[in-house]
Amino acid sequence: MIKSLGLILPALIPSWRFFSTITPSVRIEYVITQLDALTNADWQEFRPRATQLTSSAVIKRLLWNPHWNETLFLVTCAERLISAPSQHSIDEINTRLLRQLTATPRPPAPSQYLYFRLAFWERQGIELTKTIEYVSEGTPIGGAVNDL
Template sequence: MLRLLSLFLPTVIPSWRFFKTVAPSPRIEYRLIEGESIGDWQEDRPRPTHLGLGQVLRRMLWNPDWNEQLYLVSCSERLIEAPSQHSVDEINLRVARTLPEGAQMLQFRLVFLSREGARLVKLVEYESTQVALASLQAVAA
């Protein structure tokens, strides 16, 4: 019985040693490029500033958008640690899926935000090459 209890307790009470390190997660920013016109960097899937109680409860049970966001964070972290074309392709595809058609090229970058005193500092860790948006949206569809 004690053996069963020792196996069950870690599933109920989380361990703070689950993660090897706790560090800021990279954020994805993108910009659209049309010919000579280069757009400003925009945050991909910004978090809402306010959620009502009903939205919070619903998100606890069903939140596929957040699951996809966690997947993008995982791809971003892997891209920083061990760059691979797979991570670049996944980020490009998932960012392109949320954008309206019309722009010619897409470019993304990974940034880390840190606090130094009272100000926020943005460190750009990775910047992708430009990719044709139409080809990405055709694959994503």
């Protein structure tokens, strides 16, 4: 029994030594606008993190959290897009963004375009610094919605 507990305890209480390096945190931001109308665009963070969680929500998330799993996959795609750019990573991010945005009660107009960008947040001393590393080309919403 003690040996089993010793095996499962590191999974329940992770160690900071698990991470070889701490890198800037990536966020995916998006905007829906007309083609090439990015000047003064109102970028929105895709799936912003909750600022507060109840104890029951934390426990529930430990046991079942498919949205967070997909968000982690998107973070992996975003990091991969910077380190080794591929169309696959771009397509995965676009597909998931479009799927969620078109499922809202007020979906975007088919004549508009979806853009996403990768914003990296890094702590420098006591300040947080945001750097934009990538801005996608526009994806037409009209044709993409029919493909989902």
